[in-house]
Amino acid sequence: MAIEAVVFDAYGTLFDVQSVATLTEEAFPGQGGLITQIWRMKQLEYSWLRSMMGEYEDFWSVTRAALGYTLGALGLAADAVLLERIAHSYNTLSPYPDAGACLAALGGRRAAILSNGSPAMLAALVAHAGFADLIPEVLSIDAARAYKPDPRAYALVEARLGVPPARVLFVTSNGFDVAGAKRFGFTVARIERQAPAALAAELAAGPVGPATMYRALRTRVEAIGAPPDFTIAALAELPSLLSGREWA
Amino acid sequence: MAIEAVVFDAYGTLFDVQSVATLTEEAFPGQGGLITQIWRMKQLEYSWLRSMMGEYEDFWSVTRAALGYTLGALGLAADAVLLERIAHSYNTLSPYPDAGACLAALGGRRAAILSNGSPAMLAALVAHAGFADLIPEVLSIDAARAYKPDPRAYALVEARLGVPPARVLFVTSNGFDVAGAKRFGFTVARIERQAPAALAAELAAGPVGPATMYRALRTRVEAIGAPPDFTIAALAELPSLLSGREWA
Numbered sequence: 001m002a003i004e005a006v007v008f009d010a011y012g013t014l015f016d017v018q019s020v021a022t023l024t025e026e027a028f029p030g031q032g033g034l035i036t037q038i039w040r041m042k043q044l045e046y047s048w049l050r051s052m053m054g055e056y057e058d059f060w061s062v063t064r065a066a067l068g069y070t071l072g073a074l075g076l077a078a079d080a081v082l083l084e085r086i087a088h089s090y091n092t093l094s095p096y097p098d099a100g101a102c103l104a105a106l107g108g109r110r111a112a113i114l115s116n117g118s119p120a121m122l123a124a125l126v127a128h129a130g131f132a133d134l135i136p137e138v139l140s141i142d143a144a145r146a147y148k149p150d151p152r153a154y155a156l157v158e159a160r161l162g163v164p165p166a167r168v169l170f171v172t173s174n175g176f177d178v179a180g181a182k183r184f185g186f187t188v189a190r191i192e193r194q195a196p197a198a199l200a201a202e203l204a205a206g207p208v209g210p211a212t213m214y215r216a217l218r219t220r221v222e223a224i225g226a227p228p229d230f231t232i233a234a235l236a237e238l239p240s241l242l243s244g245r246e247w248a
Numbered sequence: 249m250a251i252e253a254v255v256f257d258a259y260g261t262l263f264d265v266q267s268v269a270t271l272t273e274e275a276f277p278g279q280g281g282l283i284t285q286i287w288r289m290k291q292l293e294y295s296w297l298r299s300m301m302g303e304y305e306d307f308w309s310v311t312r313a314a315l316g317y318t319l320g321a322l323g324l325a326a327d328a329v330l331l332e333r334i335a336h337s338y339n340t341l342s343p344y345p346d347a348g349a350c351l352a353a354l355g356g357r358r359a360a361i362l363s364n365g366s367p368a369m370l371a372a373l374v375a376h377a378g379f380a381d382l383i384p385e386v387l388s389i390d391a392a393r394a395y396k397p398d399p400r401a402y403a404l405v406e407a408r409l410g411v412p413p414a415r416v417l418f419v420t421s422n423g424f425d426v427a428g429a430k431r432f433g434f435t436v437a438r439i440e441r442q443a444p445a446a447l448a449a450e451l452a453a454g455p456v457g458p459a460t461m462y463r464a465l466r467t468r469v470e471a472i473g474a475p476p477d478f479t480i481a482a483l484a485e486l487p488s489l490l491s492g493r494e495w496a
Contacts, residue, residue: 034456041465046472048296049424052398053431055473065471072471073464075448150300176297183301200323208282213461216321217289223313223320224294225303 003187003242005163006106008135009148009172010115012218013191014103014235015093015125018211023089028076035070037210041217042066044176047116047147056145058118063090090117091124095131098236103134105239112137114157114170116147137161149180157186171238175218179225190228191235194219251435251490253411254354256383257396257420258363261439262351262483263341263373266459271337276324283318285458289465290314292424295364295395304393306366311338338365339372343379346484351382353487360385362405362418364395385409397428405434419486423466427473438476439483442467 011017017040024039025032043059043066050056057065064087071078078086103111112135115122119140126132139156146152158164165185172178173191181188194215202212221227230241259265265288272287273280291307291314298304305313312335319326326334351359360383363370367388374380387404394400406412413433420426421439429436442463450460469475478489 031452034451034454038461038464042471045293045296045424045465046470048293048300049397049427049470049472052296052299052395053428053473054399055431069468069471072444073447073468074451075445147300149297151302176293179297180301183303196320197323199321203282203322204279206282207455208458210456210461213286213458216286217293220317220321222294222297223290223317224297225301 005110019094020089102235154184175222253358267342268337350483402432423470
């Protein structure tokens with residue numbers, strides 16, 4: 001089966017959510033790492049819980065609410081201006097170092113983003129990274145008002161690109177997204193930036209701090225569905241995965 | 249408005265999910281605490297993600313899958329027998345010390361459990377604690393094939409007890425459950441076993457280990473909806489809350 005489109009998750013896949021730590025640490029010295037992990041954990045939880053409750057709000061709202069929760073848990077005060085400024089760091093995330101080169105080497109296939117981010121967040125993110133020419137099609141789940149892994153989110157790919165699921169290679173580092181995309185019918189390439197043995201060793205060695213806990217909770221294949229079709233250690237490996245297969 | 253029924257969440261509210269640590273520590277010395285936290289985190293995540301994907305499996309399946317994920321992340325081997333034995337610890341959770349006395353002092357109101365647990369898990373749990381006479385009505389969301397906070401789960405209360413939401417006091421320690429129950433229309437009493445200031449101090453003092461991280465992530469009021477109507481520090485305070493109000 002020919003792959004006609006390569007569709008990327010954004011947060012955690014093309015863009016490093018950990019890069020908000022610069023600003024969280026600047027705003028709250030000594031607490032930046034902890035804020036970064038709790039914030040990201042709650043941001044996704046809120047997208048899931050709002051979906052289950054039938055109370056959709058866009059990812060900018062969810063991102064700010066998760067940050068508010070996080071600062072509240074830590075007993076930190078932030079006025080609306082500071083909260084907004086910190087939240088805005090999700091719009092200026094650093095791309096992974098190999099993201100641009102990967103996008104430039106997809107062999108002429110259509111490239112798109114399918115992300116939880118709101119249209120405005122994704123526009124800012126892509127512009128900030130200078131990726132507008134590399135990945136012209138940016139799909140926000142906001143059009144479906146359903147977050148990943150709800151199948152209505154993944155259905156946007158065919159609706160917008162006209163490419164059926166069987167001809168899509170979906171690329172993500174997020175376990176819930178692997179499960180949702182596989183179930184939906186995409187071929188899935190998972191980015192595994194930390195080898196399982198390395199994570200296990202880190203957990204065994206201890207002490208297990210927030211960043212390790214985050215990786216233990218959110219960067220592995222989930223036990224809720226089919227495994228990914230391919231696992232690669234970095235975006236840099238994607239072009240050779242694409243060119244080295246029969247489908248190429 | 250008169251309160252006719254008091255409906256309790258089970259895991260984390262009447263029963264202490266942390267009590268699985270005895271068995272996890274026995275099975276994997278030195279790792280029991282970490283296993284306990286990751287397992288509980290993933291158990292709920294899987295209930296949410298399966299709901300979003302439209303792939304319901306009962307809580308026993310979800311509980312075992314979450315345990316399998318956890319042991320896998322830590323690089324620990326467990327055969328099917330050991331995994332089953334550890335998972336079974338969710339069926340023998342310790343009730344909180346004040347749970348029995350609380351249930352015995354509800355002033356003649358109907359008392360029920362509404363829980364994510366499968367019917368078999370809940371039957372085992374209630375029998376193990378000796379609560380069968382204290383709380384005769386045990387509702388599993390399995391009948392709706394929808395986990396909390398999906399409104400279909402909460403709708404089981406009226407369907408089974410015949411008590412409309414406005415006459416239900418729902419009692420839970422879980423933030424997602426507070427949000428879901430409030431949105432559904434119940435009056436909600438939240439159990440807050442750790443004061444916010446104490447949690448904030450613990451987070452500020454560091455180092456933040458897995459148990460602290462769990463509490464930071466899962467024991468506070470979520471920023472996704474209305475706050476609870478009442479917050480009490482323990483189940484022991486519930487009888488006086490009930491008798492001290494106009495509704496009593």
